Amino acid sequence: MKSGGSISIWFFIGISLLVNGLLIFGSGIYELFHIPKNPVVLFNLHASIWWGAILALLGAGYCIYFTPGKGRG
Amino acid sequence: MTLAFAFLNTQRLVHLSTVDLVIIVFYFVLVLAIGFYLKERANTGEDFFMAGREMTAWIAGLSFLSANLGSLELMGWAGASYQYGILATHWYWIGAIPAMLFLALVMMPFYYISKTHSVPGYLKLRFGESSRALSSVCFAFMTVLMSGINMYSMALVLKIILGWNINVSIWVSSLTVAIYVTLGGLRSAIFNEVLQFILIWAGALLIPILGLIEAGGWSGLKARIAVNASAEYTHMWSTMGHFKDNPMGIHWTGIVFGLAAVISTGYWTTDFLVVQRVLAAKDLRAAKMAPIIGAAFKMFVPFIVILPGLLGLALLPMKLMPEAQAVATGGHSYNEVLPLMLARYCGPGLLGLGITALIAGFMSGMAGNVSAFTTVWTYDIYRALIKKDSSDRHYVNMGRWSTLGGVIISIGTAYLVIHFKSIMDYVQALFSFFIAPLFATVILGMLWKRASPAGGFWGLLAGTGSSVGMWAWVKMDPTALRYVALSPYARDMAENMYRALWSCLICAFVTVAVSLVTTPKPEAELKGLVYGATDIPSETYVSMFHRPWFWAVVVGTIFVVLNIIFW
Numbered sequence: 001m002k003s004g005g006s007i008s009i010w011f012f013i014g015i016s017l018l019v020n021g022l023l024i025f026g027s028g029i030y031e032l033f034h035i036p037k038n039p040v041v042l043f044n045l046h047a048s049i050w051w052g053a054i055l056a057l058l059g060a061g062y063c064i065y066f067t068p069g070k071g072r073g
Numbered sequence: 074m075t076l077a078f079a080f081l082n083t084q085r086l087v088h089l090s091t092v093d094l095v096i097i098v099f100y101f102v103l104v105l106a107i108g109f110y111l112k113e114r115a116n117t118g119e120d121f122f123m124a125g126r127e128m129t130a131w132i133a134g135l136s137f138l139s140a141n142l143g144s145l146e147l148m149g150w151a152g153a154s155y156q157y158g159i160l161a162t163h164w165y166w167i168g169a170i171p172a173m174l175f176l177a178l179v180m181m182p183f184y185y186i187s188k189t190h191s192v193p194g195y196l197k198l199r200f201g202e203s204s205r206a207l208s209s210v211c212f213a214f215m216t217v218l219m220s221g222i223n224m225y226s227m228a229l230v231l232k233i234i235l236g237w238n239i240n241v242s243i244w245v246s247s248l249t250v251a252i253y254v255t256l257g258g259l260r261s262a263i264f265n266e267v268l269q270f271i272l273i274w275a276g277a278l279l280i281p282i283l284g285l286i287e288a289g290g291w292s293g294l295k296a297r298i299a300v301n302a303s304a305e306y307t308h309m310w311s312t313m314g315h316f317k318d319n320p321m322g323i324h325w326t327g328i329v330f331g332l333a334a335v336i337s338t339g340y341w342t343t344d345f346l347v348v349q350r351v352l353a354a355k356d357l358r359a360a361k362m363a364p365i366i367g368a369a370f371k372m373f374v375p376f377i378v379i380l381p382g383l384l385g386l387a388l389l390p391m392k393l394m395p396e397a398q399a400v401a402t403g404g405h406s407y408n409e410v411l412p413l414m415l416a417r418y419c420g421p422g423l424l425g426l427g428i429t430a431l432i433a434g435f436m437s438g439m440a441g442n443v444s445a446f447t448t449v450w451t452y453d454i455y456r457a458l459i460k461k462d463s464s465d466r467h468y469v470n471m472g473r474w475s476t477l478g479g480v481i482i483s484i485g486t487a488y489l490v491i492h493f494k495s496i497m498d499y500v501q502a503l504f505s506f507f508i509a510p511l512f513a514t515v516i517l518g519m520l521w522k523r524a525s526p527a528g529g530f531w532g533l534l535a536g537t538g539s540s541v542g543m544w545a546w547v548k549m550d551p552t553a554l555r556y557v558a559l560s561p562y563a564r565d566m567a568e569n570m571y572r573a574l575w576s577c578l579i580c581a582f583v584t585v586a587v588s589l590v591t592t593p594k595p596e597a598e599l600k601g602l603v604y605g606a607t608d609i610p611s612e613t614y615v616s617m618f619h620r621p622w623f624w625a626v627v628v629g630t631i632f633v634v635l636n637i638i639f640w
Contacts, residue, residue, distance in 0.1 A: 009268070015103070016099075019099055023425075024423055027092045028420075043420070047279055
């Protein structure tokens with residue numbers, strides 16, 4: 001759905017997922033090399049890395065597909 | 074609402090890192106940016122109050138669900154599932170799905186074709202000004218109070234989970250909502266609700282995934298729960314033959330006839346907070362598809378709400394307890410299970426996203442209340458009763474001012490609740506008084522041409538009055554529970570179910586009786602409002618895969634299968 005001219009709500013969602021995903025992914029990578037003193041349960045699965053990557057990829061996909069001016073949404 | 078008490082006198086649960094704070098701040102920046110961006114598209118009344126009636130089925134459907142998906146509900150029902158087991162899922166499945174499908178297929182055509190802007194607006198068209206006045210004043214009053222209570226609860230939760238100052242939480246979150254709703258109206262509220270819906274899933278979905286890995290899958294989870302509690306905690310229907318056989322103290326008739334047939338149907342089909350989102354759909358087919366899409370997603374909400382509660386029961390090293398006991402001993406209450414599970418699995422970044430999901434849930438609920446209040450105040454109270462003939466621009470300005478007014482009253486309510494916490498229980502009860510009878514009034518109005526204006530008004534008044542009367546009776550004399558809820562073993566939830574059922578039946582009875590002795594509206598005036606007097610557009614021109622009926626059958630089938638699997 002479009003509004004306010006040409007930006008789709010899905011583009012905003014894409015930005016949100018992309019930024020959050022990158023921050024979480026980066027945080028997971030940092031923890032890979034700086035293991036915390038009190039790691040969370042199942043730390044060995046490194047959820048931050050793969051969940052952050054999934055969110056970032058999903059967000060990037062939305063951002064590209066719903067880029068303003070492409071006429072989608 | 075007792076969740077709020079749960080967090081009193083407990084310690085901060087989690088500590089945020091810098092990256093968590095960046096994620097939370099980014100969320101606030103983004104929702105404000107959306108509000109500013111949409112300001113230019115909120116100049117007319119249709120834009121500001123109805124989002125231009127141009128929402129797709131997906132946007133309207135996700136917003137419809139998101140307005141209901143408040144954090145208080147998420148945390149409260151996660152706690153309920155820890156306490157009562159999988160029985161809590163009834164509030165997401167039979168307590169929602171049939172009602173949503175009923176709204177889509179049966180009621181939406183009349184709401185949409187009548188071009189009403191609100192549920193009280195429909196009552197005006199169908200029954201006249203007195204019914205609208207009664208319902209709109211009750212709705213506006215309750216909505217703004219509920220918004221304040223949600224605001225207070227959010228601030229309290231943030232204080233306990235994160236140690237944040239309660240005043241800062243109230244003012245920052247409420248002013249953010251005020252800014253984006255005032256600027257962009259309903260469109261801005263809907264946009265942000267969809268964003269919040271996605272964030273809630275992104276932030277909460279990891280808990281059941283990691284929890285199931287740790288528990289050894291569903292079978293491992295069931296085995297642990299059988300040891301820690303009872304095997305019956307993972308069955309939905311098999312323990313409901315008697316009030317004493319399940320921890321909720323409820324009989325299956327209360328769930329089916331009280332929850333599913335009355336409370337849930339009343340809420341999902343007549344509470345303007347959720348119906349407003351569907352009224353903003355771009356056409357009738359989108360308006361019918363929106364609740365079906367909402368129902369499809371609603372079926373899977375237990376995955377991020379009920380399952381974490383069950384996982385907490387199976388995996389947490391400490392025993393959670395009732396609120397009063399937690400306050401007395403300094404332990405953790407049932408309602409803390411969701412943040413405890415969040416802290417268990419989520420490190421820096423993920424924790425920030427999880428907390429953002431909780432804040433987003435609170436804000437979507439608050440924005441839903443405020444935008445619904447604004448529409449009902451401006452169209453059904455101000456324009457109908459105070460200033461009838463003014464320009465569209467004037468009403469848009471009134472909408473903006475009433476948004477700010479609604480937020481300020483909500484903040485006032487939040488501070489009132491800080492000093493008088495019992496208000497929360499009373500306001501919740503007051504809200505429940507109105508929904509069940511309203512459903513009887515609306516459904517009779519839609520399906521029965523003979524229902525007269527006098528019948529509609531007196532039925533609504535009698536239903537609401539009887540609900541208040543039953544509640545007061547049990548408050549003054551607890552033994553009255555055996556009459557209201559049909560059993561002395563019934564508990565609060567069972568009482569609510571049966572009170573709703575009786576008040577709905579009383580409303581229907583009075584509406585029918587009064588209608589039969591008073592003059593109905595001429596059929597010509599019922600066009601577009603009542604079954605049998607309305608031409609509902611045919612859908613034969615679209616393929617089967619685009620027909621609401623087809624998808625309603627798909628969703629209904631999955632709903633039945635899920636109930637059988639978890640019987």
